[in-house]
Amino acid sequence: MMASGDSRRDTRRIPGNGLHWLGLAARGLKRDLRAADVRALFVALALAVAASTMIGFFLDRLERGLTRQAGQMLGGDLVLEQGEPFSSELKSTLREAGMTLSDQVDLVSMISRGERFQPASLKVVDSAYPLYGASRVDVGNGVEPLARGPGPGEAWVDPRLESLIDLQLGDEVRVGRTTLTVSGIIEREADQSGGFSSFNPRLMMHVDDLAATGLVQPGSRIEYEILAAGPPAAVSSLDARLEALKRDGVEVRDVRVDRPGLGRALERAEKYLALAGLAAVLLAGVAVAMATRRYVDRHLDTAALLRCFGASQRQLTRLFALQLGWLALAASVCGALLGLAGQAGLLALLTAFLPLELPPPGPLPLALGVLTALAVLVGFAGPTLLRLKRVSALKVLRRELDPLPASAWLVVAMASLVFGGLMWLYSGDLWLSVALLVGGLVMLVILGGVGTLILSGVLRLAALLPQGAHGASSTRALRLGARQLGRRRQASLGQLLAFAVTFAAMAMIGLVRGDLLTAWQDQLPEDTPNYFAINIQPQERDAFVETLAGAVDDRTALYPMVRGRITALNGQPPLEAVPESGRGSNALRRELNLTWRDTLPEGNRLVAGEWFAAGDRVSEAEASFSEAANAGGVGATEPSDEIVPISLEAELAGRLGLGLGDTMSFTIGADTLTGRITSLRDLDWDSFRPNFYVIFPPGVLERFGHTYITAFHLGDEQSSLPGQIVKNFPAVSLLNVEAILGQVRDLLTQVTRSVELVLGFVLLAGISVLYAALIASRPLRAHESGLLRVFGASDRLISRVQGAEFAILGLASGLMGALLAELAAAGIYAGWLDLAPRLHPWLWIGLPLGGALLVGLIGHGLSRSLRRQTPMASLGLLGEA
Structure with a gap:
């Protein structure tokens, strides 16, 4: 050295x-x-x-x-949702933590143009919308990205609504008690998500016009949302407050929860x-x-x-x-x-x-x-x-x-x-x-x-x-x-x-x-379904299948669908039966899509229990008897052989604290139906295929009013098919998820x-x-x-x-x-x-x-x-x- x-x-x-x-x-x-x-x-x-x-x-x-870009699918790093307006104290807490906020209101209403009427999902946004990204909207000069929402007195509509009531830019539509001018056609929303909270076409409007519509009344079914964006440190600092909000019934979402596969x-x-x-x-x-x-x-x-x-x-x-x-x-x-x-x-x-x-x-x-x-x-x-x-x-x-x-x-x-x-x-x-x-x-x-x-x-x-x-x-x-x-x-x-x-x-x-x-x-192969067809009526089922048969190479099965709300878990009111961490689950506050199947659906995997056996299929008479036994109320005691078997999604079961052998009661219209959990399933929610939290065996739900849902893939050479479907089946709602697929x-x-x-x-x-x-x-x-x-x-x-x-x-x-x-x-x-x-x-x-x-x-x-x-x-x- x-x-x-x-x-x-x-x-x-x-x-x-x-x-x-x-x-x-x-x-x-x-x-x-x-x-x-x-x-x-x-x-x-x-x-x-x-x-x-x-x-x-x-x-x-x-x-x-990447987390920020993924958050664009939700509209923010955090999304809070409940059925009543959020307090100013909560908004101040979020802002003090370093979050930027945008208020939204979601509701369903009938809109009209002249003599034509159509139910539509209203998305009410403020001037801060969107927090991330930009919507692609045609305001008269072709489709362009716009990092804003419609102004007061204006409305943006999606192509489905445009087609259903024959709207054009500059037309006026009536929403509740007020009239709005159509100033944009939405190709893609900045915060478009893959959920199906509403199957109706979309209309976006400014929050300043909401009061004039007169749609906000006591008992109205309205969802209030806060979209929040901020640095990870700010989001982490709110963990304790967010947990408290979940216990109070507020739904708290982020990209890892709302899009679990992407997360x-x-x-x-x-x-x-x-x-x-x-x-x-x-x-x-x-x-x-x-x-x-x-x-x-x-x-x-x-x-x-x-x-x-x-x-x-x-x-x-x-x-x-x-x-x-x-x-x-x-x-x-x-x-x-x-x-x-x-x-x-x-x-x-x-x-x-x-x-x-x-x-x-x-x-x-x-x-x-x-x-x-x-x-x-x-x-x-x-x-x-x-x-x-x-x-x-x-x-x-x-x-x-x-x-x-x-x-x-x-x-x-x-x-x-x-x-x-x-x-x-x-x-x-x-x-x-x-x-x-x-x-x-x-x-x-x-x-x-x-x-x-x-x-x-x-x-x-x-x-x-x-x-x-x-x-x-x-x-x-x-x-x-x-x-x-x-x-x-x-x-x-x-x-x-x-x-x-x-x-x-x-x-x-x-x-x-x-x-x-x-x-x-x-997770996303080339033939991933990019269209969902919803509200297919039973009498239209065969004709709809024939229409797709000659034009679509790959589609999922047609699933029957019934809307039902959870009203009891193990005989107790849901908010009392679930753990504190599960009280903010959206499944407790909305109607769920229920279906029936005799075989395990594609993309589902059993993680506990056994699928329905032939003997589990309940006849209509047995189902009616079970319904009559349940007529005494939520807390009524029914013999176990009068309760139908059901299969539940495993992640929801975990959030609600449920397992094999537990019971769930659903209100479907004016009726109540109780099922016992006999199997738990693991689902791939990001497969862009129909998925269901709860599945019944055949012979139980058929007597209730139901529609069908399916998903299919359309290539560029089949671009004319959606217009043909809308023309031949006006009651069917087509949901194009190609934009969501592109983002993912x-x-x-x-x-x-x-x-x-x-x-x-x-x-x-x-x-x-x-x-x-x-x-x-x-x-x-x-x-x-x-x-x-x-x-x-x-x-x-x-x-x-x-x-x-x-x-x-x-x-x-x-x-x-x-x-x-x-x-x-x-x-x-x-x-x-x-x-x-x-x-x-x-x-x-x-x-x-x-x-x-x-x-x-x-x-x-x-x-x-x-x-x-x-x-x-x-x-x-x-x-x-």
């Missing part, structure tokens, strides 16, 4: 102050930067910081940006990005551990020389800790700048595909990056550095007095604790971190045993290869490479494990990426781009491990190549021997990495990402071959300079100080 004169001069001042030690460490580090291992150590630390800060910055901004996609993307950051940090840590070993070996003589000049163990520890501290500081600054530039580059590339407005980065990822560098240095390099303080002064005279290396288990335990802490910090899930850490340690033990067997097998296979002049030169090189690898067992095993972990981490990130993309693509697809595409771009950075971190490991073994390989040169080996043979050794090492590491990647991915899928574990057969072929190629190329390239050295220079590298 330093000449003896420098050491003598510096150690005379060993008792000096802290500034002296800082200067001494800085000068030593400056000289050390010429060494390959120190450069590898610097690169690994900088890469760890760059990975954590870049992904931290990127994740922080992307999470807020899961966002959550999985965030977890993947955090996982990618952890993988990059792990790989950088392995590279630090490999480079530190070589660093310590080079400085043993320097440490012994300093001990001769009177340095104590404590002073040695301080000197080398400060030297590496300077290195960590420089790497942190460099890595932080790279991370900041990298996330800007990622976002620039991402927004080149899809425009995405993101908030500026915050300071937290930068602090986490510096903390990560220090943690990686302490955890992965600390135990190895302890050798320097235990060096004896006699090592100057006797080279065999090297201090014993740190126990492998000590290094692994220290690194595991640090990495486990980082994993907890990044994932926020303590039990997952503990499970992965324990599982990883168990796998290391297993891989250690597997690696030992592989090295023994390599030696045995090498012995079976032809020897001497009768063997081909390639076979001879393969035999010599395998023998060198097998004889150097301890060093080879360390490299084998390091490379296996590297390949496993790189493969796991690739596997998760591929399976996430598959899950998202399966755009959002998932943005998430996909971010996932793909981050994968490349993890691959970079993996290459840094290979570089550090091969640099660490450079002197030993130089010694071996020098010996071969002494015994007459040609440059060509030495090149082939080294290539064969690296290829075998990469092949074996790839096999072990495939095993580790499959097990780790299965654990992460089941415990964190909520994906079904799956096997990846191609991994067992691609990873070993890829490992052999990658390690072979990098190792062969780094060894080129050694092959050009004289035997004396190569042999001297083994004892380089």
Whole structure:
């Protein structure tokens, strides 16, 4: 590290102050930067910081940006809804928390133009609408984006309403007691959602006109909404108040609740990005551990020389800790700048595909990056550095007095604790971190045993290869490479494990990426239904099916639908029976769509209980008897065989505190019907297919008035079909959800781009491990190549021997990495990402071959300079100080 004169001069001042030690460490580090291992150590630390800060910055901004864009489907980051006006005190609380508010009112009324009448859903908005995005409206100059709603005295209508009562721009429509001028045709609303709270065509108006309509009367069925937008910190600060509102019966929605499939996609993307950051940090840590070993070996003589000049163990520890501290500081600054530039580059590339407005980065990822560098240095390099303080002064005279290396288990335990802490910090899930850490340690033990067997097998296979002049030169090189690898067992095993972990981490990130993309693509395939047909009358059913049969390739079944309201749970009023957290459920305040089926609907999965058996189908007479038994009221007691079986959606059951065997009473018109839960179902709400909370067996609901609903996909070539349906079936309501599909697809595409771009950075971190490991073994390989040169080996043979050794090492590491990647991915899928574990057969072929190629190329390239050295220079590298 330093000449003896420098050491003598510096150690005379060993008792000096802290500034002296800082200067001494800085000068030593400056000289050390010429060494390959120190450069590898610097690169690994900088890469760890760059990975954590870049992904931290990127994740922080992307999470807020994607959540904000997803919130456009609801109209805000939060949506509060209830049947009466919200208090001014609540609005003040939301504004003080940093939220921007927009008031809305939803109601249904009859509107008219001349002698034509039509029920319509009225959406009443204020001047702050919309909080996010823009509506696409034709106000006379073609469809254009407008970040506002209609003004006072104006109305915007959707194409369905325009067609049903033959409206044109400038016409007047009567809404209640007032008249409004049609000033816009809505193609897409800024906050259009995929729910079916109303099946009527839409009219949007300004809140200043609501009083003049006279529609707000005592007993009117009106929904009042507050749309709130603000930073995540503001939303989080309202958690306690929002929970209280839920207990008071207020429905509180956000994108993860209202669009659960989309919410899961966002959550999985965030977890993947955090996982990618952890993988990059792990790989950088392995590279630090490999480079530190070589660093310590080079400085043993320097440490012994300093001990001769009177340095104590404590002073040695301080000197080398400060030297590496300077290195960590420089790497942190460099890595932080790279991370900041990298996330800007990622976002620039991402927004080149899809425009995405993101908030500026915050300071937290930068602090986490510096903390990560220090943690990686302490955890992965600390135990190895302890050798320097235990060096004896006699090592100057006797080279065999090297201090014993740190126990492998000590290094692994220290690194595991640090990495486990980082994993907890990044994932926020303590039990997952503990499970992965324990599982990883168990796998290391297993891989250690597997690696030992592989090295023994390599030696045995090498012995079976032809020897001497009768063997081909390639076979001879393969035999010599395998023998060198097998004889150097301890060093080879360390490299084998390091490379296996590297390949496993790189493969796991690739596997998760591929399976996430598959899950998202399966969520919205190309033939996803983009039209819903609602209010199909029973007498029109066959004719409607015939109309679709010749024009639509893919449609769902026609589901009968009856509207019913929950009036009792287990014989008690709903608000008294459900847990406090479920009192704000919208299912308790609105009529639900009920249906009947003899088979489990497509996209439904039973999670508890059994589907209806043939004996469960209730005849009309039995149903009438059950109804008569229930006529005594909500609390009436009925024999269990007079209660019909029902199937309930599992998530709603959880919110309402219901399970198998519990009863639910519904009011349908003037009648009451009670059902007992015999099965629970899991639904895919984002499949854009008809889904139902409650399903009855056949023979129960048929006597009630009902209509049918179906969904189907229309391509551009079938654009005339909606007009034909509206003309031939005027009572049928067509709901076009293509705009919603487009929003969801755009959002998932943005998430996909971010996932793909981050994968490349993890691959970079993996290459840094290979570089550090091969640099660490450079002197030993130089010694071996020098010996071969002494015994007459040609440059060509030495090149082939080294290539064969690296290829075998990469092949074996790839096999072990495939095993580790499959097990780790299965654990992460089941415990964190909520994906079904799956096997990846191609991994067992691609990873070993890829490992052999990658390690072979990098190792062969780094060894080129050694092959050009004289035997004396190569042999001297083994004892380089």
